[in-house]
Amino acid sequence: MKILGIESSCDETAASVVEDGKKVLSNIVASQVDEHKLYGGVVPEIASRRHAENIHMVVENALREANCTLDNIDAIAVTYAPGLIGALLVGVSYAKGLAMDTGLPLVPVHHISGHIAANYISNPTLKPPYLALVVSGGHSHIVEVLDYTKYRIVGRTRDDAAGECFDKVARTIGYPYPGGKSVDEASKRGNPEAFQLPHPRISGSEYDFSFSGLKTAVINLVHNASQRGERLNLDDLCASFQKTISEILVSKTIKAASDLGYKTIAVSGGVSANSGVRRLLADECEKHGFEFFCPELKYCGDNGAMIASQGYFDFLAGKRADESLNAVATMPITEV
Ligand code: KG4
Numbered sequence: 511m512k513i514l515g516i517e518s519s520c521d522e523t524a525a526s527v528v529e530d531g532k533k534v535l536s537n538i539v540a541s542q543v544d545e546h547k548l549y550g551g552v553v554p555e556i557a558s559r560r561h562a563e564n565i566h567m568v569v570e571n572a573l574r575e576a577n578c579t580l581d582n583i584d585a586i587a588v589t590y591a592p593g594l595i596g597a598l599l600v601g602v603s604y605a606k607g608l609a610m611d612t613g614l615p616l617v618p619v620h621h622i623s624g625h626i627a628a629n630y631i632s633n634p635t636l637k638p639p640y641l642a643l644v645v646s647g648g649h650s651h652i653v654e655v656l657d658y659t660k661y662r663i664v665g666r667t668r669d670d671a672a673g674e675c676f677d678k679v680a681r682t683i684g685y686p687y688p689g690g691k692s693v694d695e696a697s698k699r700g701n702p703e704a705f706q707l708p709h710p711r712i713s714g715s716e717y718d719f720s721f722s723g724l725k726t727a728v729i730n731l732v733h734n735a736s737q738r739g740e741r742l743n744l745d746d747l748c749a750s751f752q753k754t755i756s757e758i759l760v761s762k763t764i765k766a767a768s769d770l771g772y773k774t775i776a777v778s779g780g781v782s783a784n785s786g787v788r789r790l791l792a793d794e795c796e797k798h799g800f801e802f803f804c805p806e807l808k809y810c811g812d813n814g815a816m817i818a819s820q821g822y823f824d825f826l827a828g829k830r831a832d833e834s835l836n837a838v839a840t841m842p843i844t845e846v
C-alpha cells in the first residue's frame with residue numbers, strides 16, 4: 511500500500527511516498543531555513559507563503575521520484591496538528607484538494623506521532639510496545655507507545671522544548687538559527703567538564719522536563735563574562751551544555767523505562783540528531799540491557815516520510831478525514 515505524506519507544520523515543505531509504512535520510495539524536503547535565519551527564527555507569515563509557493567512542486571517531485579502518479583497512490587496523509595496554523599493550513603488545504611480531486615482517502619496525522627513513526631522507517635524491526643523520547647523544536651515528551659496508534663504521555667516539558675533550549679543557547683553565543691546543529695558541532699571540539707551547569711529540580715511528575723534553568727544559567731554565564739570583558743571558550747560551553755541537557759533527557763527516559771517495565775527505547779525528533787543525546791542514550795540503554803533505536807539523520811527533522819509512515823498505521827486503524835478537516839495549532843497527542 512502506497513501513501514503520499516505531506517508535511518508543512520513549520521519551516522519545511524515536505525512530501526514523500528512510503529510503501530507499507532516502512533519503505534521510502536521518495537522523500538522531498540524544501541527547507542526555508544536560510545530565509546528564516548535572517549530573522550533569527552521562523553517568521554510564520556513567510557513560512558506560509560513559501561509553503562504555498564513550494565507545495566505543488568514538492569508533491570510532484572515526490573511522486574516523480576517514487577515513479578508514481580496519483581493513480582498508484584492508495585491514500586493521502588497530511589499533518590494537521592500541531593504547528594504554525596498558517597503553515598499547517600497550506601498542507602491541509604492542498605491534501606484536501608488532492609483527495610477531493612482523486613477520490614483517495616484522506617488521513618489526518620498528528621505531527622508527534624509522525625516523529626515517532628520515523629523510527630519504523632529506519633528500524634523496520636521496531637514494534638510497539640516501547641518507550642519513546644520525542645525531542646524537537648516544539649516538543650519534549652516521554653511517550654509510552656502502546657501500539658502504532660495508541661499512546662500514553664508520561665513526561666513533558668514544563669517550559670521550553672529541548673530544541674528551543676538548544677536554539678536559545680546558540681543565539682546567546684551568536685550562532686545562527688536553528689542553532690542545535692552548530693552547538694553539536696562546537697561540542698565536538700570542547701571539554702564537557704569545563705562548566706558545571708544545573709540540573710532541574712522539579713516537583714510533581716518525576717519524568718517531566720524543565721530547561722529554563724539550564725538556559726538561564728548559560729545566558730548568565732555569557733552575559734557576566736561579557737560584562738567583565740572576558741572571552742569564554744564557546745566550544746567548552748557548548749560541550750558542557752550538551753552534556754547537561756543529554757544527561758537530563760537520558761536519565762529521565764531511562765528511569766521511566768525502568769519504572770514502567772519497558773525494555774526498548776526509541777528517540778526521535780529534530781534533537782534526536784544530536785550526537786551527545788544519541789551516544790549517551792545508546793550507552794545507558796546498553797548498560798541497562800535495553801534495546802535502543804534512533805532514526806537515520808535525514809528522518810530526525812521534519813519530513814514527509816514520517817507522515818506517510820504514520821499515515822499508513824492510522825489508515826489501518828481506520829482514521830479518515832473529509833473536506834471538513836481543519837488545521838489545529840495546539841493539540842496534544844490523543845492518549846488512550
Ligand atoms: O523536529 P524538528 O525539525 O521540528 C520541530 O518539530 O520542532 O526539530 C527542530 C529542532 C530545532 O530546535 C533544532 O535546533 C534541533 O531540532 N536540532 C538539533 C540538532 N539538529 C536539529 N538539536 C541538537 N543537535 C542537533 N544536531
Ligand code: ZN
Binds near residue numbers: 621625646779811812
Ligand atoms: Zn517536528
